[in-house]
Structure formats: structure tokens, C-alpha cells
Amino acid sequence: MSTGTRVSARGLRKSFGDFTAVDGIDFEVRAGEVFGFLGPNGAGKSSTMRMVGATSERTGGELSVLGLDPSHDGATIRSRLGVVPQEDNLDLELSVSDNLFVYGRYFGIPRRELRARIVDLLHFARLSERATEKVDNLSGGMKRRLTIARGLVNEPELILLDEPTTGLDPQARHLLWDRLYSLKQSGVTLVLTTHYMDEAEQLCDRLVVMDKGHIIAAGSPRELVDRYATKEVVELRFPAGEARRALEEVDGLARRVEALADRVFLYTDDGDETAEEVAHSGLRPTSTLVRRASLEDVFMTLTGRQLDD
């Protein structure tokens, strides 16, 4: 493993009885980057994160985290990781700042040192005014920020974020992205999972697309869009059930076409021109939208399904 690698996995597998959650994946996370796992629910992202976080034993393959093997040095790895779980699991019996204090003590951080860090962390999470409040009184976005601050209490070299903005309103999401971006600027390595393509596009330097326990594509967001999608997409909306029929009509109008129950996607390099051709073909969709291709289209191309089905 080179010094610039924070996590490396080869043939990594995880099964629960007969069910295989992660089916032999290879990936490498480099120092200082934001690395993403993009995929729908049940793709194996969280299982992968738990193995990297040394809280779940792998079933097979090789895994190295911060140069150590989670099977043997789990506690040492965890002492150098920051973990932000999918579900907030703050200590509901403690106040905002006591949450950070008690959590820091699990890492054995001296009390005096901890008090100084908590001031900074509350400031980072924009929660300084809420320090003595009960956790229950916080909004969803505040709880998330506190959970992230808690994950930073041991000054980790690597931070794992599982679905960091799921369930938050747009404003809270943007504030959180801003905080994560500032972490990245400070040189920390971030690994995150998401099923939001905009989140992956905003935050990730590199990502892998997962489906059914496999990695089906890897690269930077831009590379993936270039490789698996076209520049633009024309989205035609139809009454439910009619999209598949329309698929035959538009075949040939674009480089590639895909259909869901109520929509047809035409992958093309010039969206306006294709939309024009659709109009001339006599097809009458309820609406027509021309947009830039995104990671959602990459996923669609690779699996024929939508990300957040």
C-alpha cells in the first residue's frame, strides 16, 4: 500500500447467511480526497462502510484501513476514524456539549484538551449558542451537524459519512455541504455514501457506483457522465404506462433511449435539436424537458433503473 492510500479493498465480500450484501469489490481511497459510494438502497454501501469502519467483520477478501487490518487492529483504526452514521445516534440523555465531552472520553482524550476542542467543534457546527441544550430540542439539521462535530472530536485522519444529508431540507443540506467542503479544504479524507446524485456531484472527487453488491462503474463525476451518458438528455413525460409504447416511436432520434413507466429519456449531444425532432414526429408528451446529463443518467444507463426507486 502506498503512503497516499487511506483505504484499499480487494475482492471485499460481506454475506449475512445466504444473502450477499457486498460481492467482491475493489476500490482505493487516496489521502485528501472525497470518495463516494453512490447507489440505491440495498446496494451494499452501508455494509461496506461498516467494514471500513471496523465495526463489521468482512466475510472475504482483503481490506486495509489507514494501513491496518480491521480484523486485528479494529480498536486502533476506530481511534483514528470519524464516523457519522446514517441514523443520528446522539446520546439523548446528555446536552449538546456533553455529547461531545462524553464521546471524546470514549477515545481517552484528556478532559482539559477536550474542553478546548469542544469550543472549536461547536463553532464549526454553528451550535455554540445551543451548547447547554438537550439534544432532543435540536432540529434535524442541527442534530446532523452535531453528529458530524462528534465524529471530529478525535481529530480523525479519515471520516466516514453514511448518507449524510438524507432526510434534511434543502437549506440544511446546503449548510452541511458547506461544512463538509470546509473539512475537505482542511485536508481530511472523506468517504461518503449517498443515493443523491447532486450530492455526489457536489462533493465527490471520485466515486464508485454500486448496485446489488457490485461496483458497476468508477471515476470522477464528470468522467462517469462523459463515459456512460451523453452531454444532454431530453426527458419526455407521459401519462403513467404509456411511456414504453412511445419508446418505439422515438427510437433512432437519439444516440440511446431508455424508458420508465411515465418517462422516456433520449440521450443526445444536442438536446434542443432532438426535442425539435420529437415535436415533428407527431408524438405528444405531456411535457418535454431538456437538461444536462447527470449521475442519475449514468445509473440509468448502467442498470435501466432509477437511483432512488
Add this chain to the structure above:
Amino acid sequence: MARSSLTLGPSLAERARRPSALVARNFFVQVRAVPYVWASGLLEPILYLLSIGIGIGHLVGKVPGPGGALVPYAAFVAPGLLATSAMNGAIYECTTNIFAKLHWAKLYDAVVATPLGPTDIAVAEVGFATFRCFLYAGVFLATMAALGDVRSWWAIMCLPAATLVGAAFASAGFAASCFMRSWTDFDKVQMVAMPLFLFSATFYPLSELPRWLQLVVEALPLYPGVALCRQFSLGHPSASAFGYIIYLSVLALLAGEVSRRRVTKLLTP
């Protein structure tokens, strides 16, 4: 950074530090937020002591103690209540509390992401509950002494005996909580604890029962605690004490091992 621990495993100090951080968390929460929980845990057994010992004691008079000599009923029943309060204290701390932290508050999911592992959690929670039983037993024993229910200096041994009862039931409670699926499962805990309280020779000498029933009672997990405390508080220790201590120690260790395995499976699938 020199990390010799990589090859040798964590140092002994680190092994001890991890569970103690969680124990400290429990003190932090309970001492600050719910002092009345401690007060009620102390008060309840003492109310029993006053009501049953003094009230019923007047009606009953004297009963045969461990050595065969007659002792006042209050002095007879007090060590039984001491052992029971240790059991109840352990069960109170180590059943619903554990289940809530495990499944509802998801506290342990956060804890296993730190250097602490599932084993540290089991050790911390059972240790904390046991310590609480130790404190309660101390206050209870002092109350017994003040009421004249203590007959010998051997009584001081009631303290480790009650603590051992606490450890055994805290382990068992933790293990059971790891198998519970819903809050209603906890009715089963009361269905076990209540008969143990009533039938472990707590309120009358074992000799009152027919031989076959004596054998049943002697097998119950609260009985060794009651018998042990009674031998000590009435100043009649016998060789059977070793048997009781082994019984309770084995129960604590077995239940502790079940707890460790089960909680590892739950928290680090």
C-alpha cells in the same frame, strides 16, 4: 508514532480505560439527571425492612436461624431482603435500560464506532449495575445494623455477598435483554423475579418446606444469595457458603459470556 500495541494488543491500562469511560458516562447521566432513581432504589428495600421486619415481626416472634438457634423474625428476614434488593437493583439497571440503549436510543451503535467494542460495553454495564448494588447494599446493611438486625461482625461479609448477587443478576439481566425483541418481553422478567423474591426462603426458613420442595428452592438462583447473607448477618458461616459463592460466580461468568457473544453479534454484525 510508536504504536507497540499493534502487535501486542492493547495494554492492560487501555483495556481497563475503555469500559470505565462508559461507566463514567452512566454516572454522569444518572447523578446529574435522575438522582431520584438512586433515592427510590435505596428507599424501597428499606421500606420493606421496616414494614415486614417490624410489622410482621411483632406477630411472628422468633424463628430458627441458620445455626438452629431462634432469632427474632426481623433479623431473620432482613438478609433475605438485602439479597433481594441486590437482585432487583441489578435487574432494574440491566434490563429495560440496556434494551433502550440497544434498540431505541441506539447508544451502543455510537459507542462501537469508538475504540470501545461490544465486550467493553458488556463489562461496563454489568460493572456499573454491580457497583450500584454494592452502594445499595452498604446503605441497607447500615440500616439493618441501626435496627438491631445484625448479630455479628461476620455481617460485614454481607456486602461482598450482596455485590456478588448483584453481579450474577446484572449479567443474567444483560444477557436476557440482548434476546428481547419488544418492551412486552420485560413482563417475563417480572414473572421470574417475583417468584424468586417470594419463594427463595426469603420470608421463612427452608425447613418449613417438604424435602422435595427444599431441593427446588435450593436450585433457584436467588436462594444462594439469601442463604449467604443470612449466614453472615446472623453470625453462622458454614462450609455451604463456598457452594453458594461458586454457584453465583458460575452464574455471573456464564451469563457474562452469553452477554458478550450476543451483544457482539447484535452490534457488529
